Amino acid sequence: xADSRGKLREVRLTTPVSDAALRGLQLGDVVYLDGLIYTxxxxxxxxxxxxxxxxxxxxxxxxxxxxxxxxxxARNDDGTFNVGAVTATASFRFSKWxxxxxxxxxxxxxxxxxxMSEQDYRDVFVPAGAVxxxxxxxxxxALLGRGIRRVLDAHWIDDLGIAQAxxxxxxxxxxxxxVESDLDGNSLFERQNRIVNQGLARVYExxxxxxxxxxxxTDDRRDxxxx
Amino acid sequence: xPHPPKxxxxxxxxxxxxxxxxxxxxxxxxxxxxxxxxxxxERGDLSAFVLxxxxxxWEAAKADQRPMCADTGVPRWYVKYGNEARVEGGPVEVExxxxxxxxxATHDVPLRPNRVHPLSRRDNDNNVGINAPEIEYSFxxxxxxxxxxxxxxxxxxxxxxxxxxPADGIDGIKRFYLDxxxxxxxxGLACQPAIVGIGLGGSKDTCMVxxxxxxxxxxxxxxxxxxxxxxLELELKELGNSIGMGAMGFVGSSMxxxxxxxxxxxxxxxxxxxxxxxCLSSxxxxxxLHPDGRVxxxxxxxxxxxxxxxxxxxxxxxxxxxxxxx
Numbered sequence: 001x002a003d004s005r006g007k008l009r010e011v012r013l014t015t016p017v018s019d020a021a022l023r024g025l026q027l028g029d030v031v032y033l034d035g036l037i038y039t040x041x042x043x044x045x046x047x048x049x050x051x052x053x054x055x056x057x058x059x060x061x062x063x064x065x066x067x068x069x070x071x072x073x074a075r076n077d078d079g080t081f082n083v084g085a086v087t088a089t090a091s092f093r094f095s096k097w098x099x100x101x102x103x104x105x106x107x108x109x110x111x112x113x114x115x116m117s118e119q120d121y122r123d124v125f126v127p128a129g130a131v132x133x134x135x136x137x138x139x140x141x142a143l144l145g146r147g148i149r150r151v152l153d154a155h156w157i158d159d160l161g162i163a164q165a166x167x168x169x170x171x172x173x174x175x176x177x178x179v180e181s182d183l184d185g186n187s188l189f190e191r192q193n194r195i196v197n198q199g200l201a202r203v204y205e206x207x208x209x210x211x212x213x214x215x216x217x218t219d220d221r222r223d224x225x226x227x
Numbered sequence: 228x229p230h231p232p233k234x235x236x237x238x239x240x241x242x243x244x245x246x247x248x249x250x251x252x253x254x255x256x257x258x259x260x261x262x263x264x265x266x267x268x269e270r271g272d273l274s275a276f277v278l279x280x281x282x283x284x285w286e287a288a289k290a291d292q293r294p295m296c297a298d299t300g301v302p303r304w305y306v307k308y309g310n311e312a313r314v315e316g317g318p319v320e321v322e323x324x325x326x327x328x329x330x331x332a333t334h335d336v337p338l339r340p341n342r343v344h345p346l347s348r349r350d351n352d353n354n355v356g357i358n359a360p361e362i363e364y365s366f367x368x369x370x371x372x373x374x375x376x377x378x379x380x381x382x383x384x385x386x387x388x389x390x391x392x393p394a395d396g397i398d399g400i401k402r403f404y405l406d407x408x409x410x411x412x413x414x415g416l417a418c419q420p421a422i423v424g425i426g427l428g429g430s431k432d433t434c435m436v437x438x439x440x441x442x443x444x445x446x447x448x449x450x451x452x453x454x455x456x457x458x459l460e461l462e463l464k465e466l467g468n469s470i471g472m473g474a475m476g477f478v479g480s481s482m483x484x485x486x487x488x489x490x491x492x493x494x495x496x497x498x499x500x501x502x503x504x505x506c507l508s509s510x511x512x513x514x515x516l517h518p519d520g521r522v523x524x525x526x527x528x529x530x531x532x533x534x535x536x537x538x539x540x541x542x543x544x545x546x547x548x549x550x551x552x553x
Binding site for chain 1: 272273276277280281283284285287288291293294295296297298299333334335336337338339340341343348350352383384389390391392394395398399401402403405409413414415416418466469470471472474475476477478506507508
């Protein structure tokens with residue numbers, strides 16, 4: 001978190017990230033990664049966890065960092081890959097997959113966009129000893145792209161396409177990322193939201209409600225919407 | 228008046244590929260200036276850190292010639308035809324060339340192939356498919372050029388629509404605007420600080436189109452020519468920045484780089500409204516093709532011309548006024 005001058009603390013983490021290193025992280029720390037990371041989002045989760053396919057590589061032996069991402073990449077004629085920029089995709093959609101994913105993959109670090117709920121951290125991340133790092137912006141695609149040293153593999157690319165394939169990336173000073181959840185299941189976003197929420201009544205003060213309400217503004221769908 | 232020579236289709240495709248790359252890689256100057264100002268005044272330490280990281284990101288993108296953001300959004304085209312302009316092969320050739328340029332730039336830059344079939348999720352890996360990329364048209368009197376603009380706007384968050392009624396008034400507008408910014412601003416899903424576009428009036432589809440164009444096709448600092456609307460734009464900008472939320476939804480003040488409103492005459496009983504957040508990459512680039520072969524590149528699409536915003540039945544072209552006075 002920030003020091004008295006508002007400067008955030010910077011941390012370098014090497015993969016696989018050790019439990020001790022994870023314990024040292026504080027909400028709001030700026031993190032840079034070195035080592036190996038892999039991308040995995042809905043199509044990868046579905047294949048492994050729903051369709052029962054084995055992961056294309058022994059993830060537990062590879063690394064413990066799962067990145068919710070699709071790179072801006074193209075396949076060269078010689079079969080190699082050209083990766084320009086990488087940014088994360090919103091993670092909240094993948095929360096239902098994570099309890100089993102932690103088990104199957106041994107992941108301890110999820111890198112993504114926007115984080116998950118504090119409830120998810122407490123119920124799913126804490127038992128798995130995992131933390132969430134959020135990308136910044138969004139997104140610092142060029143800075144993150146610079147941090148990629150090499151594409152090791154793009155598993156399942158022929159079936160899933162460039163966006164959904166499992167990319168294995170060798171990275172160096174890959175960041176900036178911010179610590180969004182810690183090992184106790186606290187969320188930086190929710191902490192900040194609580195402060196923002198305190199000021200909302202003031203911002204809306206004096207603005208009368210519209211004459212026609214919408215579902216979602218009432219908890220009961222049987223409600224009459226005319227206000 | 229004799230027609231000028233036709234604009235070459237090859238030149239149009241080349242220019243289209245160039246603007247695809249420029250939009251993806253180079254942050255427009257007007258937006259960059261707006262973010263620099265916000266970075267100077269942001270008091271929230273986390274929000275300020277995010278703005279600083281974005282400034283570094285844009286420098287890295289330019290230096291390395293790599294995209295600013297890996298999420299290409301949903302790339303699309305806006306074509307403005309001068310009334311006297313003709314392109315070799317006609318409009319069907321123009322569309323073919325824009326689709327080809329989209330596919331080739333996707334591979335060459337590279338940009339992320341984002342476009343998939345909504346149900347089967349089939350991905351052609353080139354950002355081209357059924358109804359993709361969208362191509363929208365407008366026309367300009369007394370001109371022999373064609374402008375092609377590409378916009379790569381994100382596709383998931385930061386946009387909403389609501390039917391308001393005249394009695395809801397400015398309060399209704401402000402509330403819905405705040406609702407949208409708060410809902411999508413938390414955790415930074417709107418990728419703010421953004422240029423916020425608002426569509427007011429029209430029918431539902433027009434309202435959405437106008438708001439999106441207001442966000443993506445006008446520059447920071449530009450004001451609607453109608454004084455009342457211009458004043459509301461500035462008021463809403465300030466309101467958005469007073470929520471207490473900054474970049475990534477962290478405590479701060481950097482939410483709205485600018486607010487643009489476009490209106491369309493609407494049903495007498497309604498006041499439909501749409502809100503659209505462009506993003507921290509604000510990807511837009513324009514090329515103007517002249518019949519003599521010249522191509523000029525810029526970041527201001529100059530989409531909303533007086534002709535676009537006319538409210539009269541008639542519009543007199545320069546040729547017509549010349550004939551009348553002769």
